[in-house]
Amino acid sequence: MGHSRAEKAQSRERIITAAAQTIRERGIDALSIGELMRSVGLTHGAFYVHFESRDALVAAALERALLDGEAAAAAARRGVGKRTVKSILNNYLSRAHRDAPGAGCAVAALAGDVARSGPATRRAMIQKLDNYLAAMAEAHGGAPRDEVADFSLAAWSTMIGAIALSRVFAGDPRSDQVLAAARKMILDAEQRPSDPVPKPPAATP
């Protein structure tokens, strides 16, 4: 054989791309080095030429998966001058998004997994989440700072919850209904003027 530097870069790229898709489709725990390397046409031994450990790959794959979300948002913005909340929702709360988790938003697919992960993994998602939140805030526009931040947080909660539930409901009429209902609640909230937010109470679930 023999392998150029450029080929190595391509290999690494294909490994990350495949891993980013797999973790979104099947979860972080389900990612297997052997299976992954087979899927990109290499053998397991070559893995450690590219990554120090499985954890290092997971970090890179999560980063990539999260970046895909920003790329999709940027692509959707192209052409239209300004992004509106409605246009974001039309893309995000769509059947296409629900049915393609491997290419979709990593927050929706992996929030549960990341919630139980270590601080480093959580920080990686938080960093990208900040961008998502800022994009929503910008689309929502002006108004007092805190209220916009609250709207963004609530809207994103609803969006990722709705995608997760619509996937649980796959094959059921409610799978479509939950997307529409979430869309409606967020759009209504956008138009309404709102009061300051109190702190959450302490109680048992």
Place this chain on the structure above:
Amino acid sequence: MGHSRAEKAQSRERIITAAAQTIRERGIDALSIGELMRSVGLTHGAFYVHFESRDALVAAALERALLDGEAAAAAARRGVGKRTVKSILNNYLSRAHRDAPGAGCAVAALAGDVARSGPATRRAMIQKLDNYLAAMAEAHGGAPRDEVADFSLAAWSTMIGAIALSRVFAGDPRSDQVLAAARKMILDAEQRPSDPVPKPPAATP
């Protein structure tokens, strides 16, 4: 040794209880038979006295975890005559719930995992979700049927999304903020009269 029928029932109970906690804390994939049996004071071999397979246990543990949610809701209703949307939110979107995933709502903890599972597992969650949705609809009260169902779906989307995000944000000020923002959006939506809901559009994420 020697073991009575009552002791067997207790063993089975402890296995399911421990498993229901573990899957909520660490995910379904992370559940290991050996570790689980050790944690309840038995050895791995005894597992198959109680369950046909790991999958059978997962089904039982998920069912139990989901029932815990209904039990918590029933306990919260005790004393007060009627459950309101606000009282549901006060319990659900609380720091206590966020900080105790092992004892909390299985939908919030496992929606992502279940979304990528088979039809049988998804159906188990859907069945319990129907109860949760009905409880929310009842608390919301009267009004035209479809609108109440949409409110329930959107509210639950927001609730499980907010818990998931607040766990990702653990240790960050946004962890509290997202709970409060979600609470606010749902309460505002409850009071507003609303229009019929259109179908979701088709588009890329």
Place this chain on the structure above:
DNA sequence: CTCTCTGCATGATGACCATCATGCTGAATT
């Protein structure tokens, strides 16, 4: 053209996994 360096394949290592086979011991039954 020669030499070094490296991307990759092959194979080994040891840990863990779910599952099954066997046997002991005391509960249940008569």
Place this chain on the structure above:
DNA sequence: AATTCAGCATGATGGTCATCATGCAGAGAG
């Protein structure tokens, strides 16, 4: 009291896992 039965422990099985050691062949440098 004798006998059957069942819950559990021990240990084996075969598979998969992440990781490391070794060797080869071709790319890059001189």
